[in-house]
Amino acid sequence: MGVLACSPRSTPRASFSGGALNPSSSFFVRSLIHIFIPSFFLENFSILETHLTWLCICSVFVTAVNLVLYLVVKPNASSKRSSLSYKVTRFLKCCIYFLMSCFFFHVIFVLYGAPLIELVLETFLFAVILSTFTTVPCLCLLGPNIKAWLRVFSRNGVTSIWENSLQITTISSFIGTWLGAFPIPLDWERPWQVWPISCTLGATFGYVAGLVISPLWIYWNRKQLTYKNN
Numbered sequence: 001m002g003v004l005a006c007s008p009r010s011t012p013r014a015s016f017s018g019g020a021l022n023p024s025s026s027f028f029v030r031s032l033i034h035i036f037i038p039s040f041f042l043e044n045f046s047i048l049e050t051h052l053t054w055l056c057i058c059s060v061f062v063t064a065v066n067l068v069l070y071l072v073v074k075p076n077a078s079s080k081r082s083s084l085s086y087k088v089t090r091f092l093k094c095c096i097y098f099l100m101s102c103f104f105f106h107v108i109f110v111l112y113g114a115p116l117i118e119l120v121l122e123t124f125l126f127a128v129i130l131s132t133f134t135t136v137p138c139l140c141l142l143g144p145n146i147k148a149w150l151r152v153f154s155r156n157g158v159t160s161i162w163e164n165s166l167q168i169t170t171i172s173s174f175i176g177t178w179l180g181a182f183p184i185p186l187d188w189e190r191p192w193q194v195w196p197i198s199c200t201l202g203a204t205f206g207y208v209a210g211l212v213i214s215p216l217w218i219y220w221n222r223k224q225l226t227y228k229n230n
Contacts, residue, residue, distance in 0.1 A: 051197055055125040058204070059132040070140040093144035101135040102127045109196070112181075119195055126196040126203075133173040133207040137166055161218050168217060169210030176206015 082090075105127035110116050114123045141162055142148040151157040158164050180202020183193050192198055 051200070052122065052125055055129050055200060059125075059129050062132045063136050066136050066140045090143060094139045097139060097144050098131060098135055101131040105130050114195060122196055126200050129200055130173065130177060130203050133203055134170045137169060141166055164218055165210075165214040168214040169207060172206040172210030172213065173203050174206070176202040176204070176209065178202070179206070 102124065106124050109123050109127060138149055138152075142152065152163045152166060153170075158167065177199050180199040183190075183198050184195060186193065192201065
C-alpha cells in the first residue's frame with residue numbers, strides 16, 4: 001500500500017527522524033485519548049448504557065486531538081503565508097465537507113438497512129463518529145481538496161508517511177464498521193447487538209487497529225518506501 005517505484009534521484013526515502021512528534025507516538029497518543037477520556041467525564045461510564053453520550057464525547061475529542069496534532073506536527077507545512085480570509089474560507093469548507101460526510105454516511109446506512117424513521121439520532125451519531133475517524137483526518141492532512149483525497153486513496157498516489165498512515169486508519173475504520181454489522185441479525189440476544197452499538201464498536205476498534213498497525217507497517221517497510229515529490 002502506497003509503495004511507489006521511482007528513480008532514487010527524484011524520490012527521497014521516508015524519513016523517520018526529526019520533528020517534535022513522530023507518527024508512531026502521535027498515533028499512540030490519539031488512540032489512548034479517544035478511548036479513555038470519555039470515562040473521565042461520564043459518571044458510571046458504560047459504552048452500552050451511555051452509548052450516545054460516549055459517541056458525542058469521543059467524536060469531539062478525536063477531532064480535537066487531530067487538530068492539535070496537525071497544528072503541532074504540521075505535516076504539510078507550506079513556506080507561503082496564507083491570508084486570514086483564505087484560512088477562514090478553508091475552515092468553513094472543512095466544516096461543510098464534514099457535515100456532507102455525516103449526511104452521506106447516514107444515507108448509506110439507511111440504504112444498507114438501518115431504520116429510516118426509528119433510531120434516527122443513533123444512526124446520525126454513528127455517521128458522525130465514522131466521519132470523525134475518516135473524514136476529519138483527511139481534512140486535517142489534505143484539506144478540502146477532493147483531488148488530493150482521490151490521489152491518496154488511488155494506487156501509488158501517496159507522497160508521505162502521513163498519507164500512508166491516513167490510508168491505513170481510514171480503511172481499517174471502514175473494515176471495522178463492516179465487520180461490526182455481522183452480529184446484529186444473529187439471535188444471541190446481547191445488549192451490544194442493538195443498532196448501532198456493534199457497528200460503532202467495530203469502527204472504533206478498526207480505527208484503533210489502524211493507529212497501531214500504520215506505524216508498525218511504515219517501520220517494517222521503511223527501506224522500500226519512496227515517495228514522489230509534489
